Amino acid sequence: xxxxxxxxxxxxxxxxxGPRQARRLAFYLVRRDRNWVDSFAKTLLTAKSEVRTxxxxxxxxxxxxxxxxxxxxxxxxxxxxxxxLVEKDVDLExxxxxxxxxGLYFVVGGTTSALDKDPARSIRLRExxxxxKNSDLREVVxxxxxxxxxxxxxxxxxxxxxxKVDTKTVTITHLGRGLSTGTExxxxxxxxxxxxxxxxx
Amino acid sequence: xxxxxxxxxxxxxxxxxGPRQARRLAFYLVRRDRNWVDSFAKTLLTAKSEVRTxxxxxxxxxxxxxxxxxxxxxxxxxxxxxxxLVEKDVDLExxxxxxxxxGLYFVVGGTTSALDKDPARSIRLRExxxxxKNSDLREVVxxxxxxxxxxxxxxxxxxxxxxKVDTKTVTITHLGRGLSTGTExxxxxxxxxxxxxxxxx
Amino acid sequence: xxxxxxxxxxxxxxxxxGPRQARRLAFYLVRRDRNWVDSFAKTLLTAKSEVRTxxxxxxxxxxxxxxxxxxxxxxxxxxxxxxxLVEKDVDLExxxxxxxxxGLYFVVGGTTSALDKDPARSIRLRExxxxxKNSDLREVVxxxxxxxxxxxxxxxxxxxxxxKVDTKTVTITHLGRGLSTGTExxxxxxxxxxxxxxxxx
Amino acid sequence: xxxxxxxxxxxxxxxxxGPRQARRLAFYLVRRDRNWVDSFAKTLLTAKSEVRTxxxxxxxxxxxxxxxxxxxxxxxxxxxxxxxLVEKDVDLExxxxxxxxxGLYFVVGGTTSALDKDPARSIRLRExxxxxKNSDLREVVxxxxxxxxxxxxxxxxxxxxxxKVDTKTVTITHLGRGLSTGTExxxxxxxxxxxxxxxxx
Numbered sequence: 029x030x031x032x033x034x035x036x037x038x039x040x041x042x043x044x045x046g047p048r049q050a051r052r053l054a055f056y057l058v059r060r061d062r063n064w065v066d067s068f069a070k071t072l073l074t075a076k077s078e079v080r081t082x083x084x085x086x087x088x089x090x091x092x093x094x095x096x097x098x099x100x101x102x103x104x105x106x107x108x109x110x111x112x113l114v115e116k117d118v119d120l121e122x123x124x125x126x127x128x129x130x131g132l133y134f135v136v137g138g139t140t141s142a143l144d145k146d147p148a149r150s151i152r153l154r155e156x157x158x159x160x161k162n163s164d165l166r167e168v169v170x171x172x173x174x175x176x177x178x179x180x181x182x183x184x185x186x187x188x189x190x191x192k193v194d195t196k197t198v199t200i201t202h203l204g205r206g207l208s209t210g211t212e213x214x215x216x217x218x219x220x221x222x223x224x225x226x227x228x229x
Numbered sequence: 230x231x232x233x234x235x236x237x238x239x240x241x242x243x244x245x246x247g248p249r250q251a252r253r254l255a256f257y258l259v260r261r262d263r264n265w266v267d268s269f270a271k272t273l274l275t276a277k278s279e280v281r282t283x284x285x286x287x288x289x290x291x292x293x294x295x296x297x298x299x300x301x302x303x304x305x306x307x308x309x310x311x312x313x314l315v316e317k318d319v320d321l322e323x324x325x326x327x328x329x330x331x332g333l334y335f336v337v338g339g340t341t342s343a344l345d346k347d348p349a350r351s352i353r354l355r356e357x358x359x360x361x362k363n364s365d366l367r368e369v370v371x372x373x374x375x376x377x378x379x380x381x382x383x384x385x386x387x388x389x390x391x392x393k394v395d396t397k398t399v400t401i402t403h404l405g406r407g408l409s410t411g412t413e414x415x416x417x418x419x420x421x422x423x424x425x426x427x428x429x430x
Numbered sequence: 431x432x433x434x435x436x437x438x439x440x441x442x443x444x445x446x447x448g449p450r451q452a453r454r455l456a457f458y459l460v461r462r463d464r465n466w467v468d469s470f471a472k473t474l475l476t477a478k479s480e481v482r483t484x485x486x487x488x489x490x491x492x493x494x495x496x497x498x499x500x501x502x503x504x505x506x507x508x509x510x511x512x513x514x515l516v517e518k519d520v521d522l523e524x525x526x527x528x529x530x531x532x533g534l535y536f537v538v539g540g541t542t543s544a545l546d547k548d549p550a551r552s553i554r555l556r557e558x559x560x561x562x563k564n565s566d567l568r569e570v571v572x573x574x575x576x577x578x579x580x581x582x583x584x585x586x587x588x589x590x591x592x593x594k595v596d597t598k599t600v601t602i603t604h605l606g607r608g609l610s611t612g613t614e615x616x617x618x619x620x621x622x623x624x625x626x627x628x629x630x631x
Numbered sequence: 632x633x634x635x636x637x638x639x640x641x642x643x644x645x646x647x648x649g650p651r652q653a654r655r656l657a658f659y660l661v662r663r664d665r666n667w668v669d670s671f672a673k674t675l676l677t678a679k680s681e682v683r684t685x686x687x688x689x690x691x692x693x694x695x696x697x698x699x700x701x702x703x704x705x706x707x708x709x710x711x712x713x714x715x716l717v718e719k720d721v722d723l724e725x726x727x728x729x730x731x732x733x734g735l736y737f738v739v740g741g742t743t744s745a746l747d748k749d750p751a752r753s754i755r756l757r758e759x760x761x762x763x764k765n766s767d768l769r770e771v772v773x774x775x776x777x778x779x780x781x782x783x784x785x786x787x788x789x790x791x792x793x794x795k796v797d798t799k800t801v802t803i804t805h806l807g808r809g810l811s812t813g814t815e816x817x818x819x820x821x822x823x824x825x826x827x828x829x830x831x832x
Contacts, residue, residue: 029682030678030693031677031678031679031680031681031682031693032678032681032691032693033693033714033801034674034677035674035675035676035678036295036309037331038670038671038674042654042656042659043655043656044655047425048617049270049647051721051724052616052646052647052721053645055691055719055721056645056646057675057678057679058679058682058691059691060679061763062679063678065675065676065679066676067641068641068675069672071637071638071677072638072660072668072671073668073669073672074637075634075635075637075638075660075661076634076660076661076665076668077634078633078634078635079634079635079661081766086309088635088658088661088662090633090634090635091314115413116415116658117414117658118415118654118655118658119414121654122414122417122422123295123414123422123426125419125422125425126419126422126426126666128422128423128426128427129426136774140815144747146271151636168296169426169429170423171414172414173408173412173414173415174408174409174410174411174412174413175411175412175413178413180384183258187250196276197671199814200428202428202430203407203408203424203425203426203428203429204405204406204407204408204424204426204427204428204430205376205405205407205408205409205410205425205428206404206405206406206407206408206409206424206428207317207374207404207405207406207407207409208375208406208407208408208409208412208417208418208421208424209375209406209418209420209421209424209797210376210418211322211374211375211376211409212373212374212375212379213315213316213323213372213373213379214317214320214322214323214374214454215373215450216409217409217410217411218327219408219410220324220409221324221326221329222327222329223405223407223409223410224372224406225324225327225330225370225404225405226329226403226405227403227404227405227406227407227428227430228370228402228403228405228645229405229428230471231477231492232476232477232480232492233477233481233482233490233492234479234480234492235473235476235477236473236474236477239469239470239473240560243455243458244455244458245451246453248604249817250446250521250819252520253445253520253573253817254444254445255447255477256490256520257444257445258474258477258478259477259478259481259490260490263478265464266474266478268440268476268477269474270471270474270475272433272437272440272460273437273467273470273473274438274467274468274470275433275436276432276434276437276456276459277433277435277459277460277464279432279433279434279468280432280433280434280460288458289434289457289461291432291433291434291435301515317457318455318457319434319453319454346559394600414650415655416651427593435782438732443757450681456659466633468678478734485765493758497653503764512648516816517816518817520817521788521816524816524819524824525816525824526819526823526828527824528824528825528828530824530825530828530829531828539831553801572766573816573826573827575810575814575815575816575817576810576811576812576813576814577814577815580815580816586640592774603746603831603832604831604832605808605809605810605827605830605831606809606810606826606827606828606829606831606832607807607809607810607811607812607827607829608779608806608807608808608809608810608811608821608826608831609777609806609807609808609809609811609818610809610811610820610823610826611777611808611812611823611826612777612778612812613776613811614720614776614777614778615717615718615722615725615726615774615776615781616721616722616776618725618811619811619812619813620729621730621812622812623725623726623728623729623731624729624731625807625809625812626729626773626774626806626807626808627726627729627732627806627807628731628777628807629807629808629809629830629832630772630804630806631634631804631805631807631830
């Protein structure tokens with residue numbers, strides 16, 4: 029198999045890239061000039077080397093020196109009594125972008141469900157237990173997608189966390205459900221409408 | 230202009246029907262047999278005659294005899310201390326379908342904004358004032374779409390209603406905002422995320 | 431069942447109208463004023479009465495007086511040696527709109543296939559035989575959709591017509607296949623590309 | 632700027648990749664294990680080194696040894712009297728996939744128009760002249776997209792080639808236009824319908 033075809037096959041592994049686009053990207057890449065291609069490869073290798081998993085929140089962060097914790101976890105102005113759990117790095121970034129949350133995060137790294145015999149294989153269960161043990165939490169926010177996987181993961185996490193913390197002092201919450209921006213009332217599904225009604229304020 | 234073309238032009242006035250589909254529907258209608266066409270015309274005329282605007286909630290309802298109020302407004306098991314305002318009939322039906330609301334409704338009939346010089350032309354303002362005057366309300370729910378028009382209408386209604394009711398006894402609420410069912414966290418817009426964070430529960 | 435609901439159920443039978451849009455259209459219709467509704471019903475009934483099936487091409491046409499043939503079939507400047515077969519009225523109108531065809535038409539009224547045991551139930555087979563018998567045709571154009579149904583109908587029609595006409599004097603043709611306007615070469619399917627290659631000119 | 636952000640910015644340059652997907656791909660890449668990342672970078676560099684522009688048809692091909700011409704151009708069973716011109720590599724691959732063309736190719740590398748003052752900057756004009764000079768061609772197929780750019784490029788190429796070849800012996804053709812597979816007659820645009828009518832067969 030020639031290099032161009034091999035390249036296209038690796039590009040196909042990228043999330044959201046089909047076989048046709050993979051082929052097109054392969055051509056695009058080898059059509060770029062030598063300098064760009066070298067620089068792209070170098071940037072990729074640098075990013076990979078540079079990036080470290082924060083020992084506290086498990087997100088990827090570009091580390092310098094001996095840093096083991098990311099800039100959010102080490103930021104003294106963040107509220108350490110709040111912990112928000114997300115599935116993945118981009119979810120965390122999307123929340124951080126709002127500027128509306130000032131607590132800490134934990135990236136669970138996947139989804140699970142009640143039927144999952146070994147949830148620790150899909151999500152960072154032991155790291156999470158470690159994180160919440162002896163911590164001084166007031167609230168744990170389960171910030172999962174409003175999908176079946178998200179709901180099942182949230183249910184699992186809630187049940188599990190309740191066995192690990194003092195539920196008298198730690199509140200476990202979920203992101204609010206209701207009308208998302210732009211929704212026309214006429215087209216709202218039954219579930220969302222029910223949530224919007226019960227969550228009226 | 231022949232009848233088929235005239236028919237297609239009237240069908241074009243229907244909401245959401247383009248010129249091509251209007252033509253197709255015109256052919257469809259004249260291809261149906263005589264009985265069906267007669268029955269369709271008759272049903273349309275009957276529905277138009279039968280339908281009345283409820284004097285209490287302003288929704289259209291199929292009336293029999295001398296009824297002036299619809300079956301929701303005259304249902305003794307509905308909670309008369311709650312009034313939910315919607316823009317249009319289909320919004321009301323969509324809420325009713327959830328089975329999660331047992332109060333009464335009021336159909337304002339349109340949208341308005343602070344800049345609208347004569348809001349009474351776009352929405353049923355006087356009928357609304359009449360409806361809430363001397364009523365024994367505990368809560369008014371503003372159930373507008375989560376769009377710019379919906380938001381501006383809700384703001385206008387809230388301001389206006391606050392001048393007409395005793396705000397110590399009547400609470401004015403809005404439908405809850407947040408993640409709608411099916412939303413993936415990665416793709417949530419900033420506004421919705423903020424609402425989901427502040428409305429966490 | 432009330433008139434409004436009955437109306438919505440009849441609107442659901444319209445091609446391309448779902449249950450939600452049917453409900454919305456029903457509300458739209460009864461919200462229109464009395465005059466408009468009366469005029470719509472009258473136009474529908476007029477169009478239905480006025481419209482006749484052309485005894486020659488089988489298309490619907492708005493007839494006046496005793497006319498039994500449509501304005502295309504009776505137009506002396508059309509080329510009577512060419513007959514173009516379409517599935518339905520709107521296909522004919524779409525071809526007529528191009529101004530690029532000056533022969534006559536025949537609306538077969540449906541699709542069929544080799545497996546269809548009684549094709550005369552799906553398409554106007556006897557009327558077609560009648561139409562081509564003793565006619566002075568030079569070419570029959572099979573103008574069916576480039577879909578499986580269209581292709582199978584075209585194959586059936588070709589085979590059938592070949593048994594009814596003198597194939598030495600009558601040519602049977604199909605619409606040209608190839609790139610449709612706006613097609614980017616990169617995204618063309620295999621079939622279309624083969625047709626575009628073999629039909630190059 | 633950290634490596635991860637730099638990587639996301641380079642990924643944004645990829646055709647068809649938006650800022651959000653670029654960020655997601657960057658995380659994806661640095662989350663893959665070290666071996667995979669190294670292998671991806673190596674494959675990219677290999678593909679870039681290996682790939683050569685065929686001196687005959689100008690397409691990219693994975694070269695071994697001193698090869699200057701690609702496996703199509705050097706294939707003795709291809710018909711050297713036919714030359715098909717495409718805009719880009721993936722167009723060529725899409726045609727090759729049909730197995731319906733056995734002549735040679737030439738990749739012009741872009742699009743141009745009559746208004747373009749220096750077409751040689753957008754397309755490989757001199758290389759094309761070189762290619763057709765002294766060649767023993769019978770047919771040149773202009774296989775451009777059925778878009779405005781494609782049409783204008785085809786017109787330019789036809790005019791230009793006619794000044795360089797003996798038009799008595801060399802035929803210049805275009806891909807056939809008409810219904811593409813899956814097209815329903817009712818929805819065909821005017822242009823395509825005209826082409827389908829004039830190209831009937």
